[in-house]
Amino acid sequence: MRHRSTDWMMDLNDFADGAFREKVSEALLQVGENIQNPNTEPTTKRKINITLTFAPSKNRQVVDTQIMVTTKLASTEAIETQMLMGTDMRTGEVMISEYDGNIPGQMSIRELAQTAPEVIGEDNARIINAQVVEEPDPATPPIDLRNRGKKLRGAAALAPIPDVDVDPETGEILDPPNYDALAKMAAES
Numbered sequence: 001m002r003h004r005s006t007d008w009m010m011d012l013n014d015f016a017d018g019a020f021r022e023k024v025s026e027a028l029l030q031v032g033e034n035i036q037n038p039n040t041e042p043t044t045k046r047k048i049n050i051t052l053t054f055a056p057s058k059n060r061q062v063v064d065t066q067i068m069v070t071t072k073l074a075s076t077e078a079i080e081t082q083m084l085m086g087t088d089m090r091t092g093e094v095m096i097s098e099y100d101g102n103i104p105g106q107m108s109i110r111e112l113a114q115t116a117p118e119v120i121g122e123d124n125a126r127i128i129n130a131q132v133v134e135e136p137d138p139a140t141p142p143i144d145l146r147n148r149g150k151k152l153r154g155a156a157a158l159a160p161i162p163d164v165d166v167d168p169e170t171g172e173i174l175d176p177p178n179y180d181a182l183a184k185m186a187a188e189s
Contacts, residue, residue: 016067023069024050034073044074 013021027048034040053066082099 016065020067020069023067024048027069027071030071030073034071037074037076039076040074041077046074047072 015021031046031048034046035042049068049070049072051066051068051070053068055064055066057063083096084099085094085096087093088095
């Protein structure tokens with residue numbers, strides 16, 4: 001078989017009635033969108049594969065030609081979350097929801113701050129949803145709970161502490177004690 005040179009050139013813009021050009025343009029657009037997607041690795045190489053398959057007839061006069069344009073794009077990065085699944089005991093219906101760190105039906109601090117404006121009143125009192133919350137006096141020393149639950153001995157066990165409100169079941173001091181009276185009692189015993 002001898003090789004011939006020819007001046008004939010095929011215009012790929014018109015190949016297959018322009019379908020070849022459309023397929024390549026579509027693949028280029030896919031590559032461009034994939035490169036611009038912030039959820040993909042930016043440095044991953046992308047490819048466009050153009051496959052022309054020729055199936056000649058027995059007499060070699062007619063050649064069925066198949067054009068395939070495929071792309072190899074960067075995959076999107078994985079996104080992780082947690083799901084809660086269970087069955088509603090009353091209806092038997094399967095329930096699925098995304099777990100966002102809150103117990104279902106529980107209000108988050110962020111939601112509370114959005115729904116209830118905080119008003120600061122006199123004497124370090126805050127009013128939240130018409131409920132007054134007393135702030136502790138910063139001058140009051142903290143209560144020492146290391147001896148909580150220990151039984152007092154001697155006169156201290158029998159004598160009530162003056163000006164101190166104590167929970168009878170736990171022994172927890174409910175109001176700040178009179179520290180001068182406590183020091184005086186400790187010195188006497």
